[in-house]
Amino acid sequence: MKHRYLPMTEADKQAMLQTIGAESVDELFNDIPEKVRFKGEYKIKKAKSESALLKELTQLAANNADLRSNTSFLGAGVYDHYIPVIVDHVISRSEFYTAYTPYQPEISQGELQAIFEFQTMICELTGMDVANSSMYDGGTALAEAAMLSAGHTRRKKILISSTVHPQSKEVLYTYAHGQNLEVVEIPHQDGMTDISALKELIDQNVASVIVQYPNFFGGIEPLKEIEELTHAQKSLFVVSSNPLALGVLKPPGEFGADIVVGDAQVFGIPTAFGGPHCGYFATTTKLMRKIPGRLVGQTVDEEGQRGFVLTLQAREQHIRRDKATSNICSNQALNALAASVAMTALGKKGVREMAAANIQKANYAKKLLKDKGVEIAFDGPIFNEFVVKLNKPVKEVNQKLLEKKIIGGYDLGRDFSALTNHMLIAVTELRTKEEIDAFVAELGDYHA
Numbered sequence: 001m002k003h004r005y006l007p008m009t010e011a012d013k014q015a016m017l018q019t020i021g022a023e024s025v026d027e028l029f030n031d032i033p034e035k036v037r038f039k040g041e042y043k044i045k046k047a048k049s050e051s052a053l054l055k056e057l058t059q060l061a062a063n064n065a066d067l068r069s070n071t072s073f074l075g076a077g078v079y080d081h082y083i084p085v086i087v088d089h090v091i092s093r094s095e096f097y098t099a100y101t102p103y104q105p106e107i108s109q110g111e112l113q114a115i116f117e118f119q120t121m122i123c124e125l126t127g128m129d130v131a132n133s134s135m136y137d138g139g140t141a142l143a144e145a146a147m148l149s150a151g152h153t154r155r156k157k158i159l160i161s162s163t164v165h166p167q168s169k170e171v172l173y174t175y176a177h178g179q180n181l182e183v184v185e186i187p188h189q190d191g192m193t194d195i196s197a198l199k200e201l202i203d204q205n206v207a208s209v210i211v212q213y214p215n216f217f218g219g220i221e222p223l224k225e226i227e228e229l230t231h232a233q234k235s236l237f238v239v240s241s242n243p244l245a246l247g248v249l250k251p252p253g254e255f256g257a258d259i260v261v262g263d264a265q266v267f268g269i270p271t272a273f274g275g276p277h278c279g280y281f282a283t284t285t286k287l288m289r290k291i292p293g294r295l296v297g298q299t300v301d302e303e304g305q306r307g308f309v310l311t312l313q314a315r316e317q318h319i320r321r322d323k324a325t326s327n328i329c330s331n332q333a334l335n336a337l338a339a340s341v342a343m344t345a346l347g348k349k350g351v352r353e354m355a356a357a358n359i360q361k362a363n364y365a366k367k368l369l370k371d372k373g374v375e376i377a378f379d380g381p382i383f384n385e386f387v388v389k390l391n392k393p394v395k396e397v398n399q400k401l402l403e404k405k406i407i408g409g410y411d412l413g414r415d416f417s418a419l420t421n422h423m424l425i426a427v428t429e430l431r432t433k434e435e436i437d438a439f440v441a442e443l444g445d446y447h448a
Contacts, residue, residue, distance in 0.1 A: 065407060067271065071435045073365075075385050075426025076216070076410035077138070077165050077263070078271050081244070082354065082430055084345040087268040091338050099333060101294075105309045112308035115333060116296040118280075118340040125246040125351075126260040127253025128282035132293045134336040135279030138263030139168040142210065142240050143175040144281065144292045145259045149208030149236040150181055152290060157182045157205045161193040163215035164240060166415040172210075181207075191217040191378030191387060198229055208236040208259075213252060214245055217378055217424065218362070218385030223255040231256065242266060243280065245383045247355030259283050268342025269335050278335035288312065357429035358384035365427045365436045372444035377422055385426045387412065387419070388443075394423045397446045404442050 013025070022028055029037070048056065072080045091097060095110055102108030102115075115133040122131040135141040146158045158176060160169060162185045169185070176183045184201060186209075187194045193211055202209065209230040211221050223239065230237040238259045239252035244266040246252075252260045264278040265271075283291055289312060297311035346354060362384040369388060370376050377387035388409075390397055398408035409425035416422070427436065 065402060067407075070402075070405045070407050071431070071439065072271075072407040073409050073425050073427060073431070073439055074407050075428075076424055077167065077265075078274055079266055079384075079426060079428055080271055080430055081266050081428050083268050083270065084342055086345055087338050087341045090341045091334055096334065096337055101333075102310065105307065109308060111333065112296050112310070114337045114340055116298060116308050117344070118336045119296060121340060121343050122243065122264075122280045122282055125243050125251065126241065126257075126280075126282045127251030128257070128260050129253075129285040130288050130291070130295065131280060131282035132291045132295050134264070134332045135261075135281050135293060136332060137275065137277035137279045138240060138261065138265075139165070139171040139279070141261035141263075141279035141281045142168045142238070143172045145238045145240075145261050146172055146181070146183075146208060146210060147175060147179060148259065148283075148287065148290050148292070149238060150179065152287065153207045153234070153236065155205055155207035155235070156180070157184060158208055158210065159184050159186055159198070159201055159206050159235075160210040161186045161212065161215065161221070162188045163191065163193055163217055163219070163221070164210060164212040165216050168212075168240065188217075190380070191215070191219045192380065193221055193226065195222070195225055195229075198226065202229055202233050202235065204233055206230075206233055206235045208238045210238040210240065212240045213249070214242060214383040214385070217387050218382040219378060220249065220381045220383065223252060223257070227256045242383065244351065244355050244358070247351040248359065249355075249383070253282075258287065264336065264339040267346075268338035268340075276332065276335060278332040278339055354429050355383075358427070361429065361431055361436065362386060362425075362427040364433075365425065365431075365440060368436070368440040369425075369443065372440055374444060377419075384428055385424055388423050388425060390421045390423055392446065393421060397423070397443065400446045401439075401442055404438075406439055406442060408443070 017024065067080055096114070099108070099111045102111045105112060119131040119133060123129065135144065142164070146160075150156065150158065158172070158181055160172060160183060173183055186201060187197050192215070198209070209226060211223070211226055213221050213223060215221055227237050236258040237256060238261065239255075239257045241252055241260055241262045243262055243264055260282045262280055264280050269278060281291060281293065291312065294310055295312045296308055299307055299309055301307050343351065359382070362382055366376060366382070366386050375389040377389045394408070394411035394413060398411070401408040409423040412419040412422040412424055
């Protein structure tokens, strides 16, 4: 029999009581009035043996519609991508698995180098000058970018496109409330940021303009046009971007973005139940000292050997509270490592090929659905997601698909009242031709 833990013995309990000078466990709770103490039995199942409990939990877990037994066309911020086997092997090593903040560089060179490599690869993908050592996720990274822009420009208004991920917008609203910032959404037209509306909304009171690239509907936003309008008012241009898409798309840095944020889940991090993730945050050199979180820098020791250390740290734990630009208290070092290992295993060519496969397969599915009579909601180039309009509620269609072991797309009616019966479909490089064909056939039948 496997023993996962060693239970406390009666002798252990008595030894602890004797050490603290208590006669019994009840004596420890003397300060709690007798009348408020719970005397009954908890309404929970009786304890089982370890083997019986594992069997029950395994049966319960089998009820989940996981990606091993189902084909997924669900994206909307969490994607089913190829994860090289080596990723799990590396992050499971104890020196990485148990590592936290590498405050002592003399014993943390492996962890520091891993973070440094993550920063470097993010800069290469985004076209930016500097990146931090990761954030909690894409949503908090976006909100932190807005806070940085407000502090840097000393302005109180944030413009954010309605085509940005709805959950990221909610995080921003929460952050902005505490800082007394005004958040204004730029409406979308045909699934893209409405440029004419942006022209009317932007003025000298705007701290930043935030767009997503590719956007939440899968479309490729016109960054050049948005950048020109933004910088004309001396506002900061913030782009939230899928880093895998940047394997083929022109990086935001080449469009003049001031801050580029996003989520590294697409590299080496499983979908799980929507987390944990790993956000990234990249800026120009001009904004380097205002980046939230921490950075790892490369240096040499007294013998001239290359080494890595924590450098700029902008949170209140490390500097005077009134000088802090963020209260982010940690990073996602283990997930950042997973992303680094995945990107390294794929290499530049592999990332490009993987990104290209997403475009090809998504467009293949899009064409098949169109030929099947399903209405494509928005035209224009896409990465790996697109929107279709159905004749029935998305929830109803998805239930039918699930019966065929297919996880359908995201119900946009949950977040956009004007998009009731609209489904956001994601097609990644893992979807085979047979899976796509089967999905199109089933969706077409239910749609009719």
